[in-house]
Amino acid sequence: MKLQLYTDRMSQPSRAVLILCKASGIDFEEIKVEISKRQQLSPEFEAINPFKKLPAIVDGRFKLFESSIIICFAIPVPVRGDGSMWFNKTSFIWNSEPDICHAILIYIASAFPGVANHWYPADLTRRAKIHSVLDWHHLNLRQGAAPYILHTVLAPVLGLPSSRQAAAEAEKILTSSLSKIESIWLKGNGRYLLGSFQPSIADLSMVCEIMQLELLDEKDRDRILGPHKKVQQWIESTRNATKPHFDEVHNVLYKMKLKLSLQRSNQVEGVKESRIKTPLTSKI
């Protein structure tokens, strides 16, 4: 029986697991669980993961899943007849934030002989450093990137309540995390974390997290990522090391970026039109 991956490519940890499997030539079955359709709440999926979260895997009789704190998260759902994803205020559901996939990445890298050693080195000291980075990801980068995207891109675009203060605080954590990645984790001769010359599961996990910033508008993305040239090079190195899988798996994100960008343009056009129709003098 093939390894089964329960994933939604809109979630960054799902993408990290998929890229590792594809880059390692693992024969797997991708079972799409669409968060936008609440499929992760079904009794069938609950039997796989009692926390009802993604990603999850089944390897023979072994089930492994992730679980995290429930955070309100808005997911757009298709509302047009042609199946395209578009937004209106009634077209989304509340859901939980997708989870981090460290335990799954470690299991796959350990259990499948096809996975190259550099992803999760057998050497105990190198492995320990990777665990240390993964712990750091949980409590730093993740705590900045996820709420920042929520309070800037998703909430305002979808008409959900958002908090400028929460966005500002998340941006501080995110910016500080990106600085620490450059000054501490990317220190050394190699192109990857911990000065390595080849990527590990920590690179994959963190780069997939930062890729969520693709959903920002260009101005915000440039303000945040612009000063971090080493981070940009590192993303590019990880992309190159896993091509063509990296872009193929991230394609859903690029499409969403385009749709959000179009929506922003339409909103601006709408505001312009509204100003013409309702001149300021009409208020007097």
Next chain:
Amino acid sequence: MKLQLYTDRMSQPSRAVLILCKASGIDFEEIKVEISKRQQLSPEFEAINPFKKLPAIVDGRFKLFESSIIICFAIPVPVRGDGSMWFNKTSFIWNSEPDICHAILIYIASAFPGVANHWYPADLTRRAKIHSVLDWHHLNLRQGAAPYILHTVLAPVLGLPSSRQAAAEAEKILTSSLSKIESIWLKGNGRYLLGSFQPSIADLSMVCEIMQLELLDEKDRDRILGPHKKVQQWIESTRNATKPHFDEVHNVLYKMKLKLSLQRSNQVEGVKESRIKTPLTSKI
């Protein structure tokens, strides 16, 4: 050269690492880095851990450290001539929350042959489940317990700004986490997480986290822990499995509990005295 542990026993992850080493008969040197004296900010310690956080270890030429987001945290410092720990509004410093020790626990359990297999089993599927629980700890129990203690015990007692809303939200996460520990992680025949008959590093890590609730007053502690009989039994089982080290390492916490309790009594007495001296009629 002995394994060197840089710890402060007031931090829950430091205690977990110490208990594992003591219970496994590892020959180590405990180097106390007192957060209350800002010793973790010294250049000497920065050379061990650039994140200036505890715990950290040095094993020969190998350094391993934890790192987490910086959260303001109040630490009492001795202000009496006899060295006893007491509080006044100028006697504490701001510091950062202590860190989680998963990477260190995994390294010690992997690198030292004296550590029994049950702490971090060689079997890949059991190991994967332990990683899964550790991930969960980061993003659930930890996110409830740490801010709850901050906003209820430490902030009010020390006259620091606290938020009832933050405490209430943290309590929800904490209570939900305790329920999930009972309904999911403690499911099975064994006394420990994942239905095991012997404890793992995940048990140690999470029990040390919950032990911070010792600092609450009895009423609050009973309200939160009271309904969770299985959690209470599990704490007791972990204590028994690691005795006498568990209580020896937690002794600093029990002493602090006593001091906080005395301080609360003194505050109540102070209020009574003030009421006698300043009767309500004097306001008229």
